[in-house]
Every structure is written in C-alpha cells, then in structure tokens.
Amino acid sequence: MKVRDLPKKQRQIIHAWCMYDWANSSYATSAMAAIVPQYFVYLFTQAVGSELIFLGLTITPSAMYSIAVALSTAVVAISSPILGVLADRIAIKKKILCLYTVSGALITSFSIFVTYLPSSWFWLGVIFFFSNIAFSGGLVFYNSLLPHIAPKALLDNVSSRGFAYGYFGGGLLLAVHLGIIIMMPSDWTDFATRMCLMSVGAWWFLWALWTIKVVPEPTIFNPIKRMTVTKATSLALNELGKTFKELKKFKMLVIYLIAYVLFNDGIQTISTIAPAFGADTLKISTTFLMATILIIQFVATAGSMGFSKLADLITTKNALIVCLIAWCFIGIFGVALAPLTPSSENDYSYSLKFNQARGSYEILSLPELTDSQSDEFWKSKFGNLKEKDLISVDKSSELLNSVKSYDESQFSILISDGPLRSKSTIGPKHPSALDGPIGWWPKLIRTIFWSPLNIPVEYQFLILGIAVGLVLGGSQALARSLFAKISPETRSAEFFSFFAFMGRTSAVIGPVLYSLISIVTAGDNRLAILSILIMLVIGTIYLTKVNVEEGEITAQNEDNRIRSTN
Template sequence: DLAARIAIAAVGVGGFGRAIWTLRVVPEPPERRIAGGLTATSAVSTAFRELRQTFRELRRFRVVLIYLAAFLLFNDGVQTVLAIAGAYAADTLGIALAFNMATIAIIQFVAVPGALAFGRLADRIATKRALVVALLGWIVIVLFGVALAPLTPTAHEDHDFQLGYRQASGDYVVEAAPDLDDRFELRWQGEYWTLDEGAVLGAGALANLPEAIRDSEDVEHSLSIRGGGMDGQAALGPAHPSLLGDGPLDWWPSFVRGLVWEPLGLAVGYQWLLIGVSVGLVIGGSQALARSLYAQITPERRSGEFFAFFGFMSRASSVFGPTIYIVATAVFDTRVAVAAILLIIVAGTIVLRWVDVAEGARVAAEEDARTLDA
C-alpha cells in the first residue's frame, strides 16, 4: 500500500515539475491573430476544418509524411509496451504489487536525467541519430523484458507457502503465505486444503498436499515443508512462473536465466526494477527527441496546426500494438505477444532511416517564407 502511494505521488510530482519547468523555459510565440466571437461549437468546427486542411497540405511535405509513418509505428510499440507492462509483470512473471509500484516510481525519477542526457547527445550527434539510439534502447529493453524469468525456488524461504513443524504438538503451521486477493483453496481427489498464514495442519492432512499441488493445473504457487516426517518436501504448481519450456520463446528467458539471473542470484522483482531503470533512461529522451525532430521539419509559423496534427497522431497510434498483443496472446502466449510488439518498434526505427532532416528543414523554411510574404 505504501509503495502504491509513493508511486502515485511520484507520478504527480514528476509531471507537475516537468510542466512548471516547461512553462518557465520554453518561450511563448507571439500571437499573430485573435479569433473573436468563437463559440464552443464553432471552435470545434474550426479545429476539425484546420485539421483536414493540414492533412491535405501534408502531401507537399514528403519528409514529414515519412516521419509520421515512422512515428506511428515506433510510438505505437512504445505506448503498447508501457500499457501492458503492469499486467505482464503480475500475470506472466508473478511480480508483487510492491515491486510494480516501486518500478513506476523509479521510472519517474530516472526519466528527468535520462531526458537531459539524450538532449546533450542530440547536441553532439544530431537529433535523428540520438532518437535512433533511444529506440535501440527500447528494442534492447523489450528483448530483456521477454527474457525476465523468476528463479526456480530452491531454499525453503524461496517458496510461496512455507510450512514448519512444531515439535511440541507434532503438527505443522503455515509460517508464510503470499498476499492473495482470494483465499487459497485446493481440492484434489476428495481432499481439501486452505493455506492461510498461521493455519495449523496435522501431519496426516499434509501427506498428499505436495502431490496435489503438482497435479493441479491452475496452481501457480510453490510449497515447502521443513521439519518432521515431511522435512524437505517441496512442490511447484504447473502454472508457477518459473516453469519454462512450453512457449515458442521460452528458450530465450531460460537461456538468459541460466546465463545472467541465476549466477547473479537476481530475483524477478529486482530484474523488473532493473528494467524500470532502463525504461526511465530512454522514455524521456525518446519522447522529447521525437517532438524535437518533428519541430525541425515543420514550418515554425504553422507550428500550432502541425503539432495539433502530431498530437492527433500520437493518440491514434495506439491501435496496431494492442491488436497484435491481443491476437498473439490468444494464439501463443504473452512472451510472444511482447516480442511481436518489438517488431513494430523495429519497423518504425527502420522507416526513420528515410527521414531526410535537411530536406525537411529546407521545405519548412520555404513554407515559413511563403506565409510571411502572404
């Protein structure tokens, strides 16, 4: 609960701080004309009319069209990744809410220095190249997001349900249990168990519990028993997040787990935090650079209408990614779905190659000169 509150507060403070900084630093262009007598209806009508006009005129701005195609792809992929991250962490990786919320908070704090760093990088190697670097960062992040994998529980303390033997009474007590929304109940071959923390179970009642957990398809938790006649017995449910091998891409997280996560002893929650830091480093830079590059290839004197269209494209771009994610999840699994979203980001990065910034800036300057003379 505390982590959730901190994450929500961090989002608010971060957004407010960036807004204040923007208002103080970015100069407001002089107002050239004031539209008087606008009603709510006429304002909406005027906005859509100018949007249609801008769309028709975009044909004269070939570089802008190519860039918008690239932006439509890579922004769709990035926004989809951000949208499904929480569900992917909880459902596929079994990450606790506290780690999820802590990751959100970390992203907010890391995003600011990340954006500043990419700003300096753009000054050195140009905006387009810096944006490509940011998108390559997203590609690596998604690749390792697919590679995240819970470690197989080995020690007694690693398991979800931990039962300990009480010598004095000869029974077992549930020493630790996961924080679940619903009470854990298991029925198997006429037997019934509930495993609330602090519950006491007789040795006879536990005799078939490990086998029941292993045989019950929907069980995604693990069990370990210490002490007494059942000392050392453990079981993983068939749906436990650490069990890999059935999915088309499960070889990848299995490989990375054996190569990186297990040697480092890095639990999946900390793997997720590491991904969060990486996201924070690139999210601010990729968003800021995308807008900066667009500003370079659009007429300054028509920035309002062009950026209104850019904002419209930002909202409209979140179409392909969610659709692909839903279909891939239904046909395969969530890891394949996330990898499929990666292809959209890759496609957008490739299309960005054909964006000629110098040519776009030249056409934009000519348009500024034309409107100034008009």
C-alpha cells in the same frame, strides 16, 4: 547558441514552459507508472482472481489495464487534430491546456473514493480512462507551444530540458509517495495509496499555474473572429481535410510520421505496460516497483540531457536512432526476465517437515490466502491450515497434488523427509513456470545468467529499469524536437495535433495488440511484448530514410508563405 544567451524574459518563459513537465509528470510517474497499474492489478485480483474468463476468452489484469489505456488514447487521437486546427486560427492553446489540466487533476483526485464503490477495480479503470484523456490531451497543446518559445537551434536543448524537469519533479513526488506507503502500517496501505493519487491531482494543478501564468499565448497569423460552435466544427473538419491533402508537400514529415507511429508504439506500450507486467506476470511487489520507477526518474533526468549533448555531436536524427536501437535491446531483455525457481526452504509457499515422533508432517510455512475467486477453491480445501499444524501423510499428499495440478495454483511446496521422500513442485500459475512459444528464451537466460548469479526477478527488473531510464527521456525529447524542426512554426498546433494523432493512434494500436495477443494466447504476456518489439524495430529502420535538412527547408518555405500573406 545556448539558453543562457537568450534575453531574460525569454529564459523565464522557457523555464515556465518546462515547469508544466514538472507539474504533469506527477501523473505520468506516480499515477500512470507507479501506482495505478499495480493498484489496478491488486483490486482486479482481489475481486476476480488472476484472470477473467469472458465469452471463452482469458483476460489477465494487465490485458484489462491495457484496454483502458487504448480506449483513452483513442479519444485523444480523434479529438486532438480538430482542436489543433482551431487553436491555430483562434488564440485558445493555453485555454485548452488549462481545461485539460483542471479536468485531469480533479478526476485523478477522485481516486480517494474508489474503495467505497462496488467493483473498485472497474471504477479505478474509469478514473484512469478520463484522467489519461486529460493528461494526453494537455500534452498536445503543451508540445505545440515549443516552437514559439525557443529558436530552432535550441529545440533539442529545450525539449530535453522539459523532460529533465519532468523526470526530476515526478521523481521527487514519487519519493514522498514511496516513503508514505513504506511507513504506513499494512492496514493503512490502501488508504495511503489513494491519498497518494489524490496528491497527484493537487501537484499537477498547482505547479501548472506557473506555466499558465507566464507562458504567453502564441501569435495567430491567420485568425478568425466571431466563431460559433457549428462554424468551428466545420472549419476544423475542412482544415483537417486540407492538412491531409497538403501532406504530400511535406514528404520528409510524412516519412517521419510513419516511422514515429511504429517506434512510438513500441516505446509507449512498453513504458505503460511494464509496471502492470511486473505486478501481474513477475509478481513484483508494489513497493519495489515504485522504488524502481523512482530510480528510473532520476536516471532519465540525466539521460535526457545526455542525449541532447549527443544530438549536438551526431545530429538529432542519429542520436534518436541510437536511442531506438537501445530500446530494441531493452525489449529483448524485458522478455527474458524470469523469476528464479524455488531452491531453498524460504522460497516455497508451503514448507512441510516430517515429525518422526508423531508420524505426520509439520507445517513450517504457508501462504496468506486472499478473498479472490481463485483462492476460494483453495480456502475450501486448505483454508483451515495454520503454521505449526500437524497434518497426516495423506493430507500432505493431497496438498502436494493440488499445488501441482490445480489450474489456478500459483503456489509452490517443499516436503522434507518422511514417507513422501522430500518432494517439491510448483503450480501451473507459479511465476517461475515459463510456458508458451517463447518460454524457452527466459528459461535459457535464467539458466545461463540469472540462476548462476542468483539475481532475483526484482533486481532483474531494476536493471531493466535503469536501462530504460537512460534512453526514455532521450527518445521522447529527440522525437519531439525533430518533429518541431521539420514542421512549420506558423501551423504548430495543427501539426503537433496531427503529430499527437499519429502518436495516440500508435499508442492505441500497441495496447490493443498487447491485449489481443495476451487474450488469444491465454495470458502469454511475454509473447505480447515481443509483438510490440517487432514494430519498434521496423520504425527504427524506417527512421533512417528521413532527410532532416530537406524537411527543414520545406517547413521554412511554408512559414515564409503564410507570413507573406498576412
């Protein structure tokens, strides 16, 4: 059976359902993946510096961003099961979806004002916190509609189709945003960035109207009328307790959820933190990060449908395992990304050449200093230097030693000829300085692969992005459709809310773990990623224990029981 074999009305409903992925992927792509992480790192660095010391702990921008991700997903994890129980007893799935959509779109649009507020990085974090709650909460009820719009035989196809719509639609808007930011004069980049975020809200809301108008509210098999707030809360808590008790009837579902918590933790954390890691640790520009994410979108469009075909050939479970194995290799590859050490004059922040006639050094190039706290020290000592200036040998030696020894130095320096005899060095915080317990791994890969092939870190990140695109859509779509196959259709909102609870719980654990390890290790973000990778490996192994056929039989028996009593 194929989608084209379905009645016209059902095909229209499936198309409208997929359009919500088209709508909200503007947030997932342009806001959450491409703009907000880099913009947050930029605002944080401008205001605070490359790290914040709080109660003796070192907090990097990506760690702070990860905390905002964890807190927002925690709210969804707690609230979704309660709302899901109510949505299976009262016809409110679409109403809740609409509420989350309007709230998320409106809050995202408020980003236009963030630069006018004190501590802009903090307020951008607040906006992201609430908009991510709306985005993640809406996905719960959007996903719960899936079993009601397509037969079980087409769940893989329709789920993958939805993700394909999302990647393509999100990619189109991101292409527009990238064009705007590139064409805008540098003085207008900040305003252009905020305008792009505001347009995300508009895109999300307007395209979502198609879904809300066309997709019908699913039939409620055991409805409750005259529901008060107190009664609704009591019912939700009681039903949620019953769900936990009844889980023992759904053995395969429980095993799958355990595996899902583990592997989803890895996928979601890596996907969410990667842009911030690129901006914070690898120092990749916002424009290049956006271009990479744009490429990922279109690769993922094909990847999601490709894995749907693979699922037809080797089963949904086996196709998902292939995806997860690929994710494990991607995690290992991601830790090995390493900026190349400076090798030519243009690679260095400072470049000085001895002027024999004047007996001093001429500054050929120097970095542009920011207003961040970490640059204040540098400005006090070297802020008056300009290109083409001549400085004494002693001043040149002082600059060389400061670049090398100042704890917050992200600079590099090359001094050619003269009394200092062609010296070069990099600062402790320079992107190519690879320290920490696993610094040997990116150093090794840089030595045997990146440096000989002269592949800069931007293109390393691009290669990683293409690999992510190939498996990202497939892993998400197959995980969703596999859950739909082994859960009862008559209790879709309840079980998908529980699915979301487990997913959001894991999405909280991952960023929290990333933040804690990054903070405890004084900013070792690579070690933080490695810890997430371990959970992904364990989840992949656990998935092999799921018997899908047994799970489908159990779900069908539950549907038959509920339908026979109504």
